[in-house]
Each structure stands twice: as C-alpha cells, then as structure tokens.
Amino acid sequence: MIAMKGIVKEFPGVLAVDHVDFELYPGEIHALLGENGAGKTTLMNVLYGIYKADSGETLINGKPVRINNAVDAQSNRIGMVHQHFSLIPAFTVAENLSIGLKDGGFILKEEYVGSKIKEAEDKYGIHIDVNRKVDDLSIGEQQRVEVLKLLFRGANTLILDEPTSALTPQEAENLFLSLKALKAEGKAIVVITHKLYEVMEIADRVTVLRKGRVVFKSMKAGVTSDILAEAMIGKGVELAKYKKEEVKAEGSLVIEKLMVIGERHDTLVNDATIRLNKGEIIGVAGVSGNGQKELVEALFGMRKISAGSITMGGKDITSSNVKARVMSGLGYIPEERKTKGVAISLSLSLNSVIHSHWGAPYLVNKMFNYTAIRKLAKQIISKFNVAAKSEAALAKNLSGGNLQKFIVGREMLNEPDYLIAVNPTSGLDIGATEYVRKELVDYRNRGKGVLLVSEDLDELLALSDQIVVMYRGSTSPSVNQKDFDRLKIGAMMLGEGFTR
C-alpha cells in the first residue's frame, strides 16, 4: 500500500498541490478526478519522482521512501503512462520495450520481447505486433505499448494519466478490460481523468482534487456522478443552456466539391461540399479518420487541394496561402493545441499575435509593437479566464484547459468571419468545456460562422444549426436542427446513405 502524506508542490506563482493525502491499495483502481489544472498530473509526477515535493512524504507499506527519479520509481515497482507518451516513434515496438532493459542479455532479441509479450497477451488481453514501428500505430495501440512497458519492468503500481483522452470508445473499452484483469492480479492502478462515466465504470475508490486540494475522497460504492460533478466543479455552476438568437448576416463560406489526394495517392477528401452561412454553426460529425482532419487542413491552407473550390464571402481562396486566408477572415482552433495551436516555448504575448502579427497595431514600421502585443495578451487572459501568471508566462506552462481557453480567446478576438474549431473541448474538464461551448455559441450569435468539427456527437447536437456527416472523405447533405436524431446521425457516421 502506498500513502502520500501532506504533499505540497509549488511552481513559480502556482500552488499546484496543496497538502494532499493520497492512498493507494493493491487490487484497486483509484480514480483521480479533477478539473484542468487541479494538480492531478503534478501529484502523480511527485509519486513517480519527476517532481520533488516541497514538503510531505511518501510511504510504501508504512516505510518512508525517497523517489527522486524514474529509476527509483521503477525499483519501487511504480510505473506511469504520461499524457504524452514516452515512446520513440522511429523505433519498433520491440525496440521501445527493450530500452534500458537490464535483463535478457546484451544482444537485442525480438524473440525475448515477443515471448514476454505473449504472457501479457494471454493474461491481460493486450495484443500488439512487436515488429511494427510505433509511428504506424494508432493512439490506442501506442498506449498498449506503454502499459506493456510498465508490466515488462515488473510494475505493480500503474499510474495512467488521462488514458482515454485520445482513444476511440472501443479502444477505451479494451483498455478497461485489461485494467480490470490487472487489478484482479493485485496491481494497484491510478487512473487520472475528468470523465465521470469512466469513474463510475471502473473505479473502486475515488479522490477529487480542486485547485490543488483534496475536496472529496471515498469508495465508489454509493457515490453518484452528481456528487462527483459537484465536488469537481464546486457548487453553483449551472450547466449552461445554449441560447441561440436569430441572426441576420450576409455572406457564406462555400466549400465546393473539394478533393484532397494524400501522399500515397489515396483520396482523403472526396467531393466534399459544405455551405457555412454567417450566424450559423455547422457541425461536422464522423468517426475520426474519415477525412475531417484533411478537410480542415485544406480549408485553412495547410494541404494541397487537388480539385474543387473554396469561396469566402464570394472571394475565391482556393489557392491562397494561410496568411491570405486569415487576412480575409478565417480563424482556426486546431485540435493539436500544443503543436499547432501555439508555439509552445514562447510567451503568451507572442502567441497572442500568431494570426495577426503582420499588421498594425502589432507591427509598426516592420517592428513589433510590444505594448500593443502585451495589451492583446492581457485582454485574452482576462476576457477568457485563462489561469496564467502573466502574459509573459510560457505557453508550455499552462495546463491543457487553460491553453485551450487562450487559443479560443486569441482566435475570437481576431474577429474572423468564419471560425474553424476542431474537437475544441477534447481533454477539457466540465467547467472549461462549458465555457468553450458557450463562447462558440456567443460567437455565432454575433453573426459569425462556426465550422465545428467534433468527435463528440452530443456536443454537435447541442451546438449546431446543421450537421454534415463525413464518411470516407465524402460529406452528407446537411441535416437541419429540427431533424436532428441521434440514432440517425450515428448510422450515417457508420456509412448509411453514402454510396460506396
């Protein structure tokens, strides 16, 4: 049994973990729940030795231990799967599993890895081909590699940081089955999450953090998701209803018979047609990997268009570059916040002008006007409730949710006529999710068009005026709000109504 007592961890300006007690028992799945920035990752990084606590201690079976780095953690049989995987994409699975391995001799042997994998397969139902390159694996498969890596090193305490955030429901289900099998073997498992239903489904015990403190702690039996939701976000936060207003605005963004051909000469977007009017949210539904990503990239100017056209307010932008598109009124909230949404190691100030740095007031006489830039950053931070120390903070020091609020704010304050948002609430907690959704609806109400691409069908149903389904690169005719039907759209996502 592991006990963390009175753990405190402060980052410059943020008390990330504030006198937290946390217990972990063998044979249990312990859900660590909390909003973005609640301190979940930080607490577990302390347990795993990546961060050193400012005060407090960790006990294993009653004995104080010092865990100062990953090697210490491993020798205490603790393993962690980080939100961002610790895998080398250029290596095969077998190679990734063999890094730093002490046993099994000096020579690399795939058979050795293979035979050990076989055990895991049989016991926990984790299947993977060890000869494949990690680069070619899906996120779900990569995660399996991560879990295997821990088991390989004999971990009996497993920490998983938001393991399902990038998984398909099917993959998540498989992961849960494996976790249950591991638990039955007596392993102690921590699952960091902010999805309530996951807690309800797999946890035996739950701890809720809010602003670095433990606000709730209990066995799951007898706990309802309402209780957890309240603990997580505090009292008094009404889940917003989205007030949609009649908007009169002229103009539309028209994607007409768009074709995108991939590097391997495969058709990624096939004859896609979407008409987005101002004052309207069009939802793009679809199982991930059906061309949504490529469509958006082509729309924003990051991918070559093979045929078809894009016009914006009557102006043809099919062959314009990104800058020209942004200047004629297109905005983009990408899914990959850290790599495409911001320049991660720059300050929030500089990040605030990513889509506006080429003109006044931010660029004067070909030089940055830092006064104006800082003012903009401050405005984003205060208007969109970004929890950041100041506009000089680096983007990489923001938690996921706050980073997203910042990006949403930046794009909206740039006032594009049409805003593309891709999975804008993925990985966000309830509070941040509601916030972003409300902002999107407000933006629409101000007479702007929003193209909302999302894997969350409920989100699309709640926000959209019309929904277009994408399947194998093609688009369906748009479905009007009054005809929204969960089951029907679900069936379309699986190919119903599309010609093969």
Add this chain to the structure above:
Amino acid sequence: MNFLSVLFIFSMAVILGMPVRAAPIFAAALGENVDQQAGTLNLGVEGMMLLGTIVGLAVLVYTGSYLLAFLIAGLSAVLLGLFHGLVTITLKADQVVSGTAIWFIGWGLSGYIYTALFKTTEIVVKPVPDIYIPYLTNLPYIGKFLFGEDPVIYLLLIAGIGINFFLYHTKGGLNLRTVGEDPLVAEIMGVNPTLYRYAAIIFGGFMAGIGGAYLTISIVGAFEFDMTAGMGFIAVALVYFAKWKPYRLLLGSLAFGAVYVFYLTIESYLPSIPYQFFEMLPYIVTMVLILYVGSRAHAPAALAMPYIKEG
C-alpha cells in the same frame, strides 16, 4: 593506346587507390555517426583530424611505433571531444558553436605543435606497410585491392562492422539511439543520457584522431598546414548521406576516395584545367550524393539539442 585500355588503366588506378583515400574519411565519419546517434552534432571533426595528423606524425617520429602513433593521435582528439562534451553536454551550450570552436582549436594546435617540434625542417615518414598474403595478394587485378592493403584499413572495416552491430543489434546501441531520439524518454527508461553522450563523444574523437593520423602517416607521409582540407566536414555530411547506417558510410567514403584518386590520375593528362577544379570534385560529388539520397532520411530527433531537465 586505344580508349578502352586507357579506361582500364584509369579504373584500376582508381580502384587500387580508393581504399587508402577513403580510410581517413571513413574513420572520422564512423565516429561522427556514433556521436550523432547519441544526439550530439560534432562539427569539430575537422579540428580533431588536424590534431590527429600532427600528433600521429610526432609520436611516430619519436617512438617509431605505428601503434602508439595512432593510439595517441586518437587520444589527443578525445581531449578535444571531452572539451566539446563539457561545453555542450554538461554546460548545455550550443553544439554548432562549440563544434566550430573545436575546429579552430585543432587547426591552430596542429600548426603550432608542428612548428614547435620540428621548426621548418620537413619530416617525412613511411606509411604502415601493406599486408602480404601469399597467393591471394598476387591474384591478378583484385589481389592487391582485397588482400594487400595496410592493416589499418582492415581494422577500420572491422570497426565499421562492429559499430553497425553495436548500434542496431545490442541493447547498448538501442539505449544510445534512444538518447539521440529523445533523452527524456531515455531518462524515464532508466538510461543516463549524459553518460551515453560522453561515451559517444569520446569514441567520435578517437576515430577522428585516427583518421587524421592516417592522412599524415599513410597517405602523405608528411605534415602540411590545414592538410585535411575540409575532409572533416565531408565526414559530417557523409553521416547524413548514409542515413546513420555504417555500411552506407563505407560506400560513401569509397565513392569519395574513388573520385579523389580519379582526379589525381587524370589531372596530369589535362594540364590546361586548373588543378583546383579537380580538387573540388570529390566534395561536389559528395554533395550531390547527399542531395540525392539523404533528403528523406530520418535524423535522430534530438540531434544537436542539449538535454535540459525541467521541474
């Protein structure tokens, strides 16, 4: 002489001279390859080779031992490597800047040592004797090429095979490549990035020193100022060309050697063309090769990036 026989003589000359000309660059590139796979870019190879040229020569003159000459030449370059390591690994400074400094240090030191030791007298040494295997070496055409080189060439070949095996078939090699891909992952997996980077830099320095010594002892037989003439940089470039695979390094070095001998052979026939143009040839060919083959290569993801831990 008809055209065919001229062609034949040319190709024999090129083939016979090729391994010798390829050796210094292969040695240095092999070291650089290991360096880069651990994530350290060493642009100072040129300087390390230069130091090796004079140290190798001096030790040979004073001790008469080829073994000591090569060994100490290698070790002298290791010292420069350790300096590069201290600056870039421990103090986390920029690798390009440090590498450039190493180049100048090696360049300056080599000239200084020569003048200090030998004033202006020209020192000439004999190359390492070629091996001789009865019958085999006497085989027509290929005998000399395959069985009559000097021992250093065979040792380098063995080193190349050994390094290839180490990098791609052992755990140590895997750990080293992990450090070059992502030192943080290495650390999380219990591999010490600092240790591996230093080890790689030591090996890289040693090989560059050997390459330099080979140039003075076995090719030229004497020291000239700045005699590597950019070979160290070509070695760095070759590593890219070879996509970090030692066997491709061998091919690249041989190509370089072949073009080099080709120009040595042909230049006397074409006196009207300034010899400088011929001298450029191996470098141009190497560049073209790199453009052609190297562009789609997967470089170690953390190449030239210092490893700085956070938190």
